[in-house]
Amino acid sequence: MEKRSIFLVVVVLVAALLICGCTQSEVAATEPPQTLRIATTTSLYDTGLLDALTPAFEQEHNAVVQIVSAGTGKALEYGQRGDVDILMVHDRARENTFLEEGYGINRRVFAYNYFVIVGPESDPAGIRGLQPEEAFTTLREKGIEGTEGVVFVSRGDDSGTHGKEKAIWQSAGYEYAADVQQSGEYYIEAGSGMGATLVMANEKQAYTLSDIGTYLAYQGDLTIVPVVDEGDILLNIYSVMEINPAMHPGVNTSIAQDWINYMVSDDVQQQIAEFGVESYGRPLFNAAAGKADTLGIPAEECATPLA
Amino acid sequence: MNEIIQAFFQAIELIITLDPSVMEITLRSLIISFSATLIATVIAIPLGFLIQIHEFYGKKMVINLVQTLYALPTVIVGLFVFVFISRAGPFGFLRLLFTPTAMIIAQTILILPIMTGLTISALTGVDPTIRDTIRSLGANTRQYLGLLVREARFAIIAAIMLGFSRAISEVGAAIMIGGNTQTSAFWTSTRVLTTAISLETSMGNIEFSMALGIILLSIALVVNLVMMRVQQR
Numbered sequence: 001m002e003k004r005s006i007f008l009v010v011v012v013l014v015a016a017l018l019i020c021g022c023t024q025s026e027v028a029a030t031e032p033p034q035t036l037r038i039a040t041t042t043s044l045y046d047t048g049l050l051d052a053l054t055p056a057f058e059q060e061h062n063a064v065v066q067i068v069s070a071g072t073g074k075a076l077e078y079g080q081r082g083d084v085d086i087l088m089v090h091d092r093a094r095e096n097t098f099l100e101e102g103y104g105i106n107r108r109v110f111a112y113n114y115f116v117i118v119g120p121e122s123d124p125a126g127i128r129g130l131q132p133e134e135a136f137t138t139l140r141e142k143g144i145e146g147t148e149g150v151v152f153v154s155r156g157d158d159s160g161t162h163g164k165e166k167a168i169w170q171s172a173g174y175e176y177a178a179d180v181q182q183s184g185e186y187y188i189e190a191g192s193g194m195g196a197t198l199v200m201a202n203e204k205q206a207y208t209l210s211d212i213g214t215y216l217a218y219q220g221d222l223t224i225v226p227v228v229d230e231g232d233i234l235l236n237i238y239s240v241m242e243i244n245p246a247m248h249p250g251v252n253t254s255i256a257q258d259w260i261n262y263m264v265s266d267d268v269q270q271q272i273a274e275f276g277v278e279s280y281g282r283p284l285f286n287a288a289a290g291k292a293d294t295l296g297i298p299a300e301e302c303a304t305p306l307a
Numbered sequence: 308m309n310e311i312i313q314a315f316f317q318a319i320e321l322i323i324t325l326d327p328s329v330m331e332i333t334l335r336s337l338i339i340s341f342s343a344t345l346i347a348t349v350i351a352i353p354l355g356f357l358i359q360i361h362e363f364y365g366k367k368m369v370i371n372l373v374q375t376l377y378a379l380p381t382v383i384v385g386l387f388v389f390v391f392i393s394r395a396g397p398f399g400f401l402r403l404l405f406t407p408t409a410m411i412i413a414q415t416i417l418i419l420p421i422m423t424g425l426t427i428s429a430l431t432g433v434d435p436t437i438r439d440t441i442r443s444l445g446a447n448t449r450q451y452l453g454l455l456v457r458e459a460r461f462a463i464i465a466a467i468m469l470g471f472s473r474a475i476s477e478v479g480a481a482i483m484i485g486g487n488t489q490t491s492a493f494w495t496s497t498r499v500l501t502t503a504i505s506l507e508t509s510m511g512n513i514e515f516s517m518a519l520g521i522i523l524l525s526i527a528l529v530v531n532l533v534m535m536r537v538q539q540r
Contacts, residue, residue: 068488083405
């Protein structure tokens with residue numbers, strides 16, 4: 001009996017291995033596909049945009065696209081260590097440092113949308129329609145006073161969205177570490193991705209800062225609504241860049257450049273502009289092509305193919 | 308409450324209809340953890356033997372250390388392996404990060420102490436009179452070891468099963484080393500049962516998480532049943 005059960009386990013595993021072996025060899029009929037590794041922000045991954053864009057690329061370039069979803073901070077760290085070939089992030093300030101230090105090259109902006117401050121429908125802090133900076137100031141004051149129902153959930157994970165949140169605090173005249181973090185029980189650092197943070201804010205009926213894409217993608221499961229959605233500072237710009245092969249000779253630069261050119265191609269720009277209309281009634285992203293002025297970025301960086 | 312029941316039935320449906328993504332994740336989990344257990348067995352059992360049958364200076368301390376590492380946190384294994392295999396690390400040239408291979412390495416390291424320690428306990432647990440009898444009947448070292456394994460075999464199998472259970476149920480190292488990726492190719496993806504449950508729950512796909520949870524529990528149950536079976540004999 002003992003031998004038989006061990007035998008059974010072995011049979012099942014061998015069968016499993018064979019099945020995997022077969023399914024894989026179907027994919028790689030001719031030569032083995034190359035792997036493209038992308039580190040991306042959770043706000044981009046959670047919307048499902050990349051999942052929609054990868055199959056066509058994989059087919060065209062005989063590649064397997066492997067996406068690691070992490071906050072922008074962690075993604076930049078992966079890039080700095082050379083663990084990925086491509087970064088897709090949304091934190092201009094830190095991207096600039098990353099490029100200046102020589103870790104990244106060939107940055108292209110491929111999409112943009114806006115951040116929104118979402119919160120309970122009843123809006124206990126009374127910030128609806130305010131400018132983002134005013135809204136944050138009010139949230140902080142009411143939060144410290146202990147007004148019933150005023151809670152703010154921060155990403156707290158060093159992501160691009162977290163970076164934007166800090167920028168808004170700064171623009172409102174606060175020093176993030178000294179004046180905001182641990183300024184009261186109203187301020188909660190979630191330490192997780194955009195989707196998870198939205199779910200948490202919803203559970204607590206709290207306010208949070210979210211990119212509009214992830215919010216719309218999660219809207220079906222949420223009762224919190226956008227309360228502040230206007231203000232220049234809320235612009236959210238997504239870039240793609242490759243890791244400098246001079247820094248990390250192992251990165252796959254040719255397929256990485258193919259990916260960048262794919263993202264800025266007319267076809268994909270069109271797809272980005274339409275992504276989400278079917279499911280959410282409106283696009284989650286705007287295509288970046290031709291919008292250099294709106295975005296305030298150099299024209300050659302704006303959805304222009306690599307030379 | 309209705310929601311939970313509904314999710315539960317949807318989960319069962321996902322399992323019964325052999326939903327491809329559920330099956331793929333389950334299969335990957337099994338293969339990774341089974342491989343890790345196999346490698347750990349090959350290392351841990353001889354190592355346990357060596358420690359147990361030799362008398363050397365500091366033996367007690369070594370055993371103590373091994374037993375302390377039973378509680379080795381998965382995230383520390385994750386961190387440790389990450390530093391070594393990340394591209395900037397000493398084994399970076401192997402490009403192992405975010406591969407199932409790396410997850411196997413991490414899980415092997417994770418379960419080595421517990422399997423080694425339990426092997427030592429298993430051998431120590433063999434009745435001293437049996438040991439003395441084997442010796443006094445004139446067995447040579449080889450025969451002695453063979454008989455010792457025979458006597459301790461149930462406890463050693465238990466050690467292996469426990470190692471497997473710890474490997475398949477851990478999430479910390481799997482997410483740090485694997486990155487929880489899902490791709491179009493089976494062997495490039497690193498999403499396993501535990502990491503998928505964590506992600507899908509955060510994305511609100513409760514049915515999917517529940518299906519995976521039920522599978523994970525069933526695996527534990529099967530392992531436990533096999534172990535009981537073996538030990539009853």
